[in-house]
Amino acid sequence: xxxxxDERIDGEIADVDKSGLMAAILAVAPRLTLLDRExxxxxxxxxxxxxxxxxxxxxxxxxxxxxxxxxxxVCYEHAVPVVTRGAxxxxxxxxxxxxxxxxxxxxxxxxxxxxxxxARLARVQPGVRNLAISEAAAPHGLYYAPDPSSQIACSxxxxxxxxxxxxxxxxxxxxxxxxxxxxxxxxxGERMTLGGESLDTPGYDxxxxxxxxxxxxxxxxxxxxxxxxxxxxxxxxxxxxxDVERAGKAVGDIIAAGCIPGGLEMMDNLAIRAAEDFVHxxxxxxxxxxxxxxxxxxESDVQADxxxxxQLLETAGATQIRLARDDAERQLFWAGRKAAFPxxxxxxxxxxxxxxxIPRRELPRVLKGINDLSAQYGxxxxxxxxxxxxxxxxxxxxxxNQPGELESTETxxxxxxxxxxxxxxxxxxEHGVGREKLNQMCTQFAADEITLFHAVKSAFxxxxxxxxxxxxxxxxxxxxxxxxxxxxxELPHPELPRF
Amino acid sequence: xxxxxDERIDGEIADVDKSGLMAAILAVAPRLTLLDRExxxxxxxxxxxxxxxxxxxxxxxxxxxxxxxxxxxVCYEHAVPVVTRGAxxxxxxxxxxxxxxxxxxxxxxxxxxxxxxxARLARVQPGVRNLAISEAAAPHGLYYAPDPSSQIACSxxxxxxxxxxxxxxxxxxxxxxxxxxxxxxxxxGERMTLGGESLDTPGYDxxxxxxxxxxxxxxxxxxxxxxxxxxxxxxxxxxxxxDVERAGKAVGDIIAAGCIPGGLEMMDNLAIRAAEDFVHxxxxxxxxxxxxxxxxxxESDVQADxxxxxQLLETAGATQIRLARDDAERQLFWAGRKAAFPxxxxxxxxxxxxxxxIPRRELPRVLKGINDLSAQYGxxxxxxxxxxxxxxxxxxxxxxNQPGELESTETxxxxxxxxxxxxxxxxxxEHGVGREKLNQMCTQFAADEITLFHAVKSAFxxxxxxxxxxxxxxxxxxxxxxxxxxxxxELPHPELPRF
Numbered sequence: 002x003x004x005x006x007d008e009r010i011d012g013e014i015a016d017v018d019k020s021g022l023m024a025a026i027l028a029v030a031p032r033l034t035l036l037d038r039e040x041x042x043x044x045x046x047x048x049x050x051x052x053x054x055x056x057x058x059x060x061x062x063x064x065x066x067x068x069x070x071x072x073x074x075v076c077y078e079h080a081v082p083v084v085t086r087g088a089x090x091x092x093x094x095x096x097x098x099x100x101x102x103x104x105x106x107x108x109x110x111x112x113x114x115x116x117x118x119x120a121r122l123a124r125v126q127p128g129v130r131n132l133a134i135s136e137a138a139a140p141h142g143l144y145y146a147p148d149p150s151s152q153i154a155c156s157x158x159x160x161x162x163x164x165x166x167x168x169x170x171x172x173x174x175x176x177x178x179x180x181x182x183x184x185x186x187x188x189x190g191e192r193m194t195l196g197g198e199s200l201d202t203p204g205y206d207x208x209x210x211x212x213x214x215x216x217x218x219x220x221x222x223x224x225x226x227x228x229x230x231x232x233x234x235x236x237x238x239x240x241x242x243x244d245v246e247r248a249g250k251a252v253g254d255i256i257a258a259g260c261i262p263g264g265l266e267m268m269d270n271l272a273i274r275a276a277e278d279f280v281h282x283x284x285x286x287x288x289x290x291x292x293x294x295x296x297x298x299x300e301s302d303v304q305a306d307x308x309x310x311x312q313l314l315e316t317a318g319a320t321q322i323r324l325a326r327d328d329a330e331r332q333l334f335w336a337g338r339k340a341a342f343p344x345x346x347x348x349x350x351x352x353x354x355x356x357x358x359i360p361r362r363e364l365p366r367v368l369k370g371i372n373d374l375s376a377q378y379g380x381x382x383x384x385x386x387x388x389x390x391x392x393x394x395x396x397x398x399x400x401x402n403q404p405g406e407l408e409s410t411e412t413x414x415x416x417x418x419x420x421x422x423x424x425x426x427x428x429x430x431e432h433g434v435g436r437e438k439l440n441q442m443c444t445q446f447a448a449d450e451i452t453l454f455h456a457v458k459s460a461f462x463x464x465x466x467x468x469x470x471x472x473x474x475x476x477x478x479x480x481x482x483x484x485x486x487x488x489x490x491e492l493p494h495p496e497l498p499r500f
Numbered sequence: 501x502x503x504x505x506d507e508r509i510d511g512e513i514a515d516v517d518k519s520g521l522m523a524a525i526l527a528v529a530p531r532l533t534l535l536d537r538e539x540x541x542x543x544x545x546x547x548x549x550x551x552x553x554x555x556x557x558x559x560x561x562x563x564x565x566x567x568x569x570x571x572x573x574v575c576y577e578h579a580v581p582v583v584t585r586g587a588x589x590x591x592x593x594x595x596x597x598x599x600x601x602x603x604x605x606x607x608x609x610x611x612x613x614x615x616x617x618x619a620r621l622a623r624v625q626p627g628v629r630n631l632a633i634s635e636a637a638a639p640h641g642l643y644y645a646p647d648p649s650s651q652i653a654c655s656x657x658x659x660x661x662x663x664x665x666x667x668x669x670x671x672x673x674x675x676x677x678x679x680x681x682x683x684x685x686x687x688x689g690e691r692m693t694l695g696g697e698s699l700d701t702p703g704y705d706x707x708x709x710x711x712x713x714x715x716x717x718x719x720x721x722x723x724x725x726x727x728x729x730x731x732x733x734x735x736x737x738x739x740x741x742x743d744v745e746r747a748g749k750a751v752g753d754i755i756a757a758g759c760i761p762g763g764l765e766m767m768d769n770l771a772i773r774a775a776e777d778f779v780h781x782x783x784x785x786x787x788x789x790x791x792x793x794x795x796x797x798x799e800s801d802v803q804a805d806x807x808x809x810x811q812l813l814e815t816a817g818a819t820q821i822r823l824a825r826d827d828a829e830r831q832l833f834w835a836g837r838k839a840a841f842p843x844x845x846x847x848x849x850x851x852x853x854x855x856x857x858i859p860r861r862e863l864p865r866v867l868k869g870i871n872d873l874s875a876q877y878g879x880x881x882x883x884x885x886x887x888x889x890x891x892x893x894x895x896x897x898x899x900x901n902q903p904g905e906l907e908s909t910e911t912x913x914x915x916x917x918x919x920x921x922x923x924x925x926x927x928x929x930e931h932g933v934g935r936e937k938l939n940q941m942c943t944q945f946a947a948d949e950i951t952l953f954h955a956v957k958s959a960f961x962x963x964x965x966x967x968x969x970x971x972x973x974x975x976x977x978x979x980x981x982x983x984x985x986x987x988x989x990e991l992p993h994p995e996l997p998r999f
Contacts, residue, residue, distance in 0.1 A: 119756045120861060142758075164705075177705070178677075191948050199857035199890060199925040203933045203944060204953050204972060205717075206663075206676070209708030218704075230758040257618045259641075259729040301800045360697045362619060429702045438702070445702060449690050454703050456959030460952060473703060 014101040014469070017081050019058055022103075025079065026061070029071040034109075036060040045086065045104050049151070050094040050437055052407075057084070057098030064109045066192065066222055073220065074190035076103055082466045083188070085216045087127060087159030090151040092354060093435030095163060095215045095471055102469075105220060107158050113137045114223070120198065121228045122181055127158025127221045131165075134226060143228035146173035149431065150339055158221045164213030166431035168264040168338070171389035172297075175431070177212040179227045185211065185219035188462045198225070210457070215433055216468040218461040232297035235263060236307055237331045240319040241288035245269050245372070245384070248290035249364030251317035252388040255294065256361060258313055260306055263297035265389030269368075271348075272341050272383040272396070279344035282337030283330070285321065292319075292388065293334055341385045342396065349381070349398035353410050357418050359426035361391045370420045371395055378413040380406075392430030393421065419444055434472045442472075443479035451476060513600040513968070516580050518557055521602075524578065525560070528570040533608075535559040544585065544603055548650070549593040549936055556583070556597030563608045565691065565721055572719065573689035575602055581965045582687070584715040586626060586658030589650040591853060592934030594662060594714045594970055601968075604719060606657050612636045613722070619697065620727045621680055626657025626720045630664075633725060642727035645672035648930065649838055657720045663712030665930035667763040667837070670888035671796075674930070676711040678726045684710065684718035687961045697724070709956070714932055715967040717960040731796035734762060735806055736830045739818040740787035744768050744871070744883070747789035748863030750816035751887040754793065755860060757812055759805055762796035764888030768867075770847075771840050771882040771895070778843035781836030782829070784820065791818075791887065792833055840884045841895065848880070848897035852909050856917050858925030860890045869919045870894055877912040879905075891929030892920065918943055933971045941971075942978035950975060 023035055036042060037059050046054040063069045076083050082102035089096055098104045110126035113133065117123070118141035123134055131152040135144040148167035149155055155165070161183060164176045173179070182196035196208030211218055242248040248267055255265065268276065270289050277284040284291060292314070296306045307324065314322050325331035337344075345352050359367050368384070371393075375382040381398040395417055399410040418428045418441045428434070428441040442451070454473045458465070474482075522534055535541060536558050545553040562568045575582050581601035588595055597603045609625035612632065616622070617640035622633055630651040634643040647666035648654055654664070659675045660682060672678070681695035695707030710717055741747040747766055754764065767775065769788050776783040783790060791813070795805045806823065813821050824830035836843075844851050858866050867883070870892075874881040880897040894916055898909040917927045917940045927933070927940040941950070953972045957964070973981075 119752065120859060121756075177708070187948075193946075193949060193952070197924065197926065198859045199929075202926045203928045203937070203941060204949075205713055205956050206708050206711060207952065207956070209676070209705050209711075210956075212705060212708075214704055253618065257620075299801060299804070302798060305798070360619060425697055427696065427701045434702045442702060447692075449686075450692060450703075453692070453706065453959060457704050457706070457709075457956060460955030460959050 014082060014099065015080065017058060017079070017101050022075070022079055022081060023059065025075045026072055029075060030063070030068045033068045033072065034062040036062070045089070045098060045106065048086065048089040048091045048094060048096040050092055050097070050435065053094050053097050053436055055098045055100055057104035058101055060104045060106055062106045062109055066186070069105070069186050069220060069222055070190045070192060072103070072105065073186055073188055076466060077189050077464070080464060080466065082469050083220075084468050085162070085220050087156040087162070088130070088154050090155040091159060091163055091435065092356065092432040093429070093437040095433050095435035095468070096159075097436045097471070099469070107221070108156070110158070110222065116141065116228070118143060122198065122225055123228055124223060124225050125157055127161070127224055128156050131155050131157060131160055138228045142231055144231050145179065145226055146229050147176050147179055150342070157224050157226065161212060161221055161224055162214065162216050163431065163433040166387065166392065168266060168335075168387065170431075171265055171387065172261050172263050173229065177209060180208070180212065181225045181227055182208060183211060183221050183225070184223035186222055187219050188464070188466050192222070193219070213433065215435060215472040217458055217472050218467065232263065233299050234303045235295055235297040235331065236303055237325040237334050238294045238296070238307060238310055238314070239284075239323045239325070239334055240292045240294070240314040241285050241321040242290045242292070242318065243288065243320050244318070245290045245368050246365035247318045248292055249368050249388070251292060251314055251319065252364055253361045254313050254317050255310055256389065258309065260310060262294045262310070262389060264293065264295040266293045266338050267291070267384070267386040267388035268338065268341060269384040271381060272345060272385045275344040275348050275383060276337040276341045279347060280333075280337045280340050282333050284337055288320070293338055338385070345383045345396045345398065350400040350402065351398075353397045353399065353414055355393065355395045355397065355414050355417050356430050356432035357393050357421035357426060357428055358430040359391045359393065359421050359424045361389075363424040363426070364388065364391065367393070367420055367424050371417055374413055374416050374420070378409050380410060380413055387430065390430075391426065415441060436471055439471075439474040439478060440482045442474045443482050448476055448479070451479065513581060513598065514579065516557060516578070516600050521574070521578055521580060522558065524574045525571055528574060529562070529567045532567045532571065533561040535561070544588070544597060544605065547585070547588040547590045547593060547595040549591055549596070549934065552593050552596050552935055554597045554599055556603035557600055559603045559605055561605045561608055565685070568604070568685050568719060568721055569689045569691060571602070571604065572685055572687055575965060576688050576963070579963060579965065581968050582719075583967050584661070584719050586655040586661070587629070587653050589654040590658060590662055590934060591855070591931040592928070592936040594932050594934035594967070595658075596935045596970070598968070606720070607655070609657070609721065615640065615727070617642060621697070621724055622727055623722065623724050624656055626660070626723055627655050630654050630656060630659055637727045641730055643730050644678065644725050645728050646675050646678055649841070656723050656725065660711060660720055660723055661713065661715050662930065662932040665886065665891065667765060667834075667886065669930075670764055670886065671760050671762050672728065676708060679707070679711065679723060680726055681707060681724045682710060682720050683722035685721055686718050687963070687965050691721070692718070712932065714934060714971040716957055716971050717966065731762065732798045733802045734794055734796040734830065735802055736824040736833050737793045737795070737806060737809055737813070738783075738822045738824070738833055739791045739793070739813040740784050740820040741789045741791070741817065742787065742819050743817070744789045744867050745864035746817045747791055748867050748887070750791060750813055750818065751863055752860045753812050753816050754809055755888065757808065759809060761793045761809070761888060763792065763794040765792045765837050766790070766883070766885040766887035767837065767840060768883040770880060771844065771884045774843040774847050774882060775836040775840045778846060779836045779839050781832050783836055787819070792837055837884070844882045844895045844897065849899040849901065850897075852896045852898065852913055854892065854894045854896065854913050854916050855929050855931040856892050856920035856925060856927055857929040858890045858892065858920050858923045860888075862923040862925070863887065863890065866892070866919055866923050870916055873912055873915050873919070877908050879909060879912055886929065889929070890925065914940060935970055938973040938977060939981045941973045942981050947975055947978070950978065
């Protein structure tokens with residue numbers, strides 16, 4: 002297989018004549034909003050990963066499909082790279098702008114086009130907020146299942162681009178399991194629909210390929226999502242443990258017993274204390290770990306499942322088990338969990354959120370490994386997990402004003418991700434690779450796999466104009482990083498340089 | 501986007517020095533079974549679509565991964581095309597050999613490598629039969645959900661290649677929803693694993709892309725499938741209707757009410773009579789349509805769901821509703837459905853099975869359209885559907901000995917598929933495109949979409965050696981066929997030439 006990578010994705014982009022480009026764009030899309038003054042560009046310099054900031058050359062805020070098509074055609078002709086951005090809540094820097102690129106902001110595509118309760122689907126524009134879809138579907142007793150913590154703010158286009166998850170994706174799947182089709186515009190300005198309402202589509206499954214592709218393959222201009230009926234009842238059990246690994250094992254026990262909770266979350270002592278101090282959710286601050294297990298469905302099932310899970314938790318060594326007494330307390334239990342990130346933020350000048358996944362059975366071992374690494378690097382780590390699906394979010398506490406702490410934090414984060422890969426997991430669960438985890442991709446994948454990724458990218462975007470420098474590292478980067486995944490072998494040395 | 505299609509996939513393959521090729525293969529894989537005598541090749545001349553037969557140049561039957569890798573390397577070096585075959589039960593000619601190609605038969609890869617009841621997965625070789633996986637998982641109370649009618653014979657590698665469905669895929673998904681990872685060997689002889697046990701993997705979702713790719717992207721050498729717990733109870737309702745369209749509407753009503761049956765199947769009068777005559781399942785031979793609705797889960801739910809579905813069926817105008825009185829009768833109800841194809845075969849010298857999907861709400865309209873087309877072409881059509889997921893299997897009855905009947909049948913089949921596309925559906929539900937539906941792909945997709953498919957193919961197999969002439973038509977073929985999908989426009993003229 003030929004090496005198809007392109008060094009330019011590391012930043013060597015040709016100079017662009019900005020005023021010429023603007024004139025060319027406005028010639029074909031005269032009403033398109035273009036921003037190029039520094040004070041207008043500043044709000045777009047980063048996404049949710051605020052450690053990295055770049056001012057874009059130009060921001061375009063289209064309101065019509067024709068404007069998107071026209072913009073793409075001009076950028077393609079001028080060989081100007083395009084980074085697409087939704088609400089900008091992403092945590093891996095996927096929407097980080099380029100100084101010599103156009104930032105295409107899709108936030109004005111914010112219409113819910115239709116809700117079809119019979120077919121149980123909604124057609125929406127990409128700038129529609131995740132939660133707004135559920136609100137529009139609520140009168141029909143339906144909702145959109147994937148619920149990232151940022152669901153009040155994040156938009157569905159970004160959810161598709163990152164294949165977002167959430168508390169409920171254990172039972173209801175990731176974004177990929179809840180989207181029926183997307184309309185895209187290619188870098189050449191061609192409109193295309195991937196997927197459809199029917200069960201299966203012939204040809205290659207380009208819809209699945211597109212999900213989570215981080216803006217590298219095309220611009221999303223419409224999304225058709227699946228809606229689900231709201232569960233009749235939901236109950237939450239909170240179980241306390243005096244040992245983190247024991248809590249990890251209980252997670253596996255629940256799943257192995259044939260029970261699929263609506264959500265199954267875990268927090269360790271540091272996260273518990275932070276959340277309790279912030280939200281007063283009623284968490285036991287002396288527990289080493291708590292599990293929150295939500296069971297949803299029809300009344301009779303939920304009753305029976307609660308009883309089974311309670312027994313499993315007792316057998317697993319829970320020191321205390323509490324059923325939320327009413328819906329208010331249930332929501333309070335969740336409020337603590339959902340506020341865990343900002344709560345940890347109150348305990349430390351800075352924190353760095355890791356996003357890795359592991360097979361559930363590896364939870365106890367990986368938890369121990371994280372603990373050992375935390376001690377080794379002298380940095381506190383608060384653990385908040387989507388435990389049911391093995392998606393870890395360790396939060397490393399640090400102080401960027403202390404010389405060397407950011408570097409140590411990044412190194413520790415890399416080590417934790419390598420631990421995940423070593424356990425048969427992966428370097429991202431739901432936050433994506435973006436700009437942040439390019440180096441870790443070298444750990445996860447072998448050279449022939451990365452070459453294949455580049456070849457697939459070429460099928461959509463031969464000139465590499467869509468979101469260059471994200472998601473897939475160049476082989477040159479991996480060589481420089483000194484790490485290339487060795488099948489079934491030793492992990493590479495862990496000294497991660499910054500990018 | 502550059503035009504990447506290759507005319508050679510229509511059959512213009514360079515001559516091959518067979519003995520030279522065999523010597524080269526045996527030099528690197530001395531114990532590999534190679535067949536080249538006509539009598540040995542004959543059993544491999546077709547798959548389940550027996551209308552098309554080609555003798556392969558050479559059959560290779562490897563038993564080890566090293567043999568597959570070595571074979572691929574030699575074929576790649578000699579630019580010899582490779583068609584991979586599993587059990588050969590496919591219905592669209594996906595495993596049709598090439599006269600100047602190697603047929604790679606994976607049936608000796610027939611080991612179940614492991615069953616892990618805690619992680620609920622099984623690692624199997626591609627030649628393992630679909631049903632054998634469920635048999636191996638049964639001692640743990642688990643099973644593999646997708647159940648194509650050929651499940652006794654078909655192998656999991658072929659299921660992956662065609663993204664097979666079955667009666668239960670309405671509730672439990674297609675093969676794509678039940679496979680966690682595949683190990684493949686590329687045309688260059690490189691081994692690669694796509695997907696994994698963890699929730700999500702970074703980079704592009706090559707596993708999903710590979711599912712249903714019909715042997716065009718690589719050779720499957722191992723599959724890791726998800727296992728599900730066997731439902732506690734299953735019950736079947738049979739509802740009779742004196743009108744086909746009313747039965748079609750009832751299907752939509754059941755789903756819209758929030759009920760997801762384990763299976764929801766429909767047969768029309770011709771299919772009912774054929775099946776009853778063959779299997780004596782107790783079907784009412786004067787009904788214009790019957791629905792079979794299986795509800796599975798825990799006892800209390802199934803009871804409640806049965807009552808709800810019964811009421812919905814009554815409201816929808818069912819003339820008779822029967823609950824299978826015990827498991828024996830339940831299995832008898834299904835036996836009639838599963839034997840519908842051979843049963844129809846007893847009524848007519850030949851039949852031709854169509855496989856299209858439509859959105860459920862279009863069922864009444866499409867059923868009426870099929871009926872009209874049947875009258876127009878003077879050919880009887882028996883309808884057997886996976887109704888719940890809108891997957892139609894109209895069976896056209898004909899006599900190949902009557903001059904012109906095969907041609908009329910093919911034309912009618914093409915018209916029915918175009919009707920599906922027109923209704924927002926697709927030209928295949930679970931049988932794939934293979935050799936059979938290349939022309940209909942021109943109806944389903946626009947030129948830029950087909951070009952994109954070819955570009956994706958190139959990423960895996962630039963020399964187009966894997967299963968050429970299947971799945972994706974050349975643009976030249978579509979131009980000759982005179983049909984290229986027009987977005988939101990009129991369907992092209994329907995005179996389908998044979999290939």
